[in-house]
Amino acid sequence: MENNILQCNPSAVAAINSFLADPNNPMTKSFFEVVNKYGTVEEINAKAENARDLGNLKKRLADMGSPYLADLQWLEEQRDAGAFVSMEEYTGRVLGPGAACVESENAVTLEISAMNFFPWLMDEACRAIQEREIMPGRYIRVRNMNEAMEDKGDMLAFAAAMQIIGASYVETLNTNGTDGSNVNIGSADVLAGYFAGIGMPNGQPLEWLDEYLHHYTSNGVRQVLNIAPGQLLIGYWLNQIGIETEFKVSVWYAGHDSSFGAAYTFMMAKVMENANGRTPLIGLNISNSVNADTIRQIAAIRDNFGYRDQVRIEHHLTQTYKSTVRQPYLRRDEIIDIAATVANVAAKHEGADPDVEETRNHPSDFFDYFRTQEDLESSGDMAIMRQLYLDKHESVQRTAGALTRAGIRFVAAANLHGVKEPALAGAARTFS
Numbered sequence: 001m002e003n004n005i006l007q008c009n010p011s012a013v014a015a016i017n018s019f020l021a022d023p024n025n026p027m028t029k030s031f032f033e034v035v036n037k038y039g040t041v042e043e044i045n046a047k048a049e050n051a052r053d054l055g056n057l058k059k060r061l062a063d064m065g066s067p068y069l070a071d072l073q074w075l076e077e078q079r080d081a082g083a084f085v086s087m088e089e090y091t092g093r094v095l096g097p098g099a100a101c102v103e104s105e106n107a108v109t110l111e112i113s114a115m116n117f118f119p120w121l122m123d124e125a126c127r128a129i130q131e132r133e134i135m136p137g138r139y140i141r142v143r144n145m146n147e148a149m150e151d152k153g154d155m156l157a158f159a160a161a162m163q164i165i166g167a168s169y170v171e172t173l174n175t176n177g178t179d180g181s182n183v184n185i186g187s188a189d190v191l192a193g194y195f196a197g198i199g200m201p202n203g204q205p206l207e208w209l210d211e212y213l214h215h216y217t218s219n220g221v222r223q224v225l226n227i228a229p230g231q232l233l234i235g236y237w238l239n240q241i242g243i244e245t246e247f248k249v250s251v252w253y254a255g256h257d258s259s260f261g262a263a264y265t266f267m268m269a270k271v272m273e274n275a276n277g278r279t280p281l282i283g284l285n286i287s288n289s290v291n292a293d294t295i296r297q298i299a300a301i302r303d304n305f306g307y308r309d310q311v312r313i314e315h316h317l318t319q320t321y322k323s324t325v326r327q328p329y330l331r332r333d334e335i336i337d338i339a340a341t342v343a344n345v346a347a348k349h350e351g352a353d354p355d356v357e358e359t360r361n362h363p364s365d366f367f368d369y370f371r372t373q374e375d376l377e378s379s380g381d382m383a384i385m386r387q388l389y390l391d392k393h394e395s396v397q398r399t400a401g402a403l404t405r406a407g408i409r410f411v412a413a414a415n416l417h418g419v420k421e422p423a424l425a426g427a428a429r430t431f432s
Helices: 012-021 026-036 041-052 054-063 068-080 087-095 118-131 145-150 154-165 188-196 204-219 229-241 259-271 292-304 332-339 366-370 373-379 382-405
Strands: 107-113 138-140 168-170 223-226 246-249 281-285 312-318 345-349 409-411
Touching: 026 204, 026 229, 041 054, 041 204, 054 068, 054 154, 068 118, 068 154, 087 382, 107 312, 107 332, 107 382, 118 154, 118 382, 145 154, 154 168, 154 204, 168 223, 204 229, 223 229, 229 246, 229 259, 259 281, 259 292, 292 312, 292 332, 312 332, 312 382, 332 345, 332 382, 345 382, 373 382, 382 409
Parallel strands: 107 138, 107 345, 107 409, 138 168, 223 246, 246 281, 281 312, 312 345
Antiparallel strands: none
């Protein structure tokens, strides 16, 4: 048989377009009913741009009397004074005095997850200055967004901090499939029920749409995790009408563990590009089970569809020590091997290295992500969570060093590590 037998039916696109353009289509009607609550496309995008403006974020924090505003000012002062380690200094510390900065064709994005409480970022920054360490170039958030907003503007402060340090980030909306939407699945005690589909049942995709547009227009949140087919479709529709949304496909419930699954996603992205050729898909978090050959195959498919520079392939280098994968789990050597030939990949640090985790009385646990701030504070576990986050930061440092020794560039917080003459300045902070 020949490959052309697998080509799409030429009439398929016409059938799809007819379905979408039908004025009596209840799906598209309900979609636009939600969107229209927030205004025209131009008004929605303008609101989002205004909401994410750094000056406006600071003003909102000032108006609510948030103590995080002073933290942001300190962070800006340290950035402007060149207090963070420069790439020249860092390279010399790893490879020896006078070593030239690594200039490989490909670069690995240093990614950390989950950065759920703004004070942890400040702890991380203090440590990075004192220990001459690298701040990641990408952060993942999975904290309840309503709780984060009510916590002295935590979410706004974090969004501002990302602009200050020059890093990308992604938020997880509360409408995410683990919120009781499936009434027949309560918790992990009925784990088998999740194999029957967790997703977003019934009207949840529209609830997700409403929640997204709220945070997009009110808080400037652009990039979010997407986990279910219906939700993905709505993300593509937003892009089609001109909303400047971005999403990455989460590993949690929509992980890709084969080149065939990835091809399905990339084909859908291509079909649903808007008139300008834009797709909102910017990241693909692949399954923990994939091997290096599969990652290369997925990258080749991505590149074939023209998404090499747009869609980051995000791979877990470490994982939470409990409740996710068998331990020890460490894929650092694999990331280095892949990055030699594959562009635009991320090393995601979701846990510490196993040799660190096994020393902790309470190692990192995936289910801790779902605990409330009140629970963590009343139980005394917040300090433990802070330490576990800094353990992940330590894992990021090991990866940065290993990449440098292998002659591979990494993507860190862009605004912090480009100063040639670093000098500690401003009011001192002490990391402990």
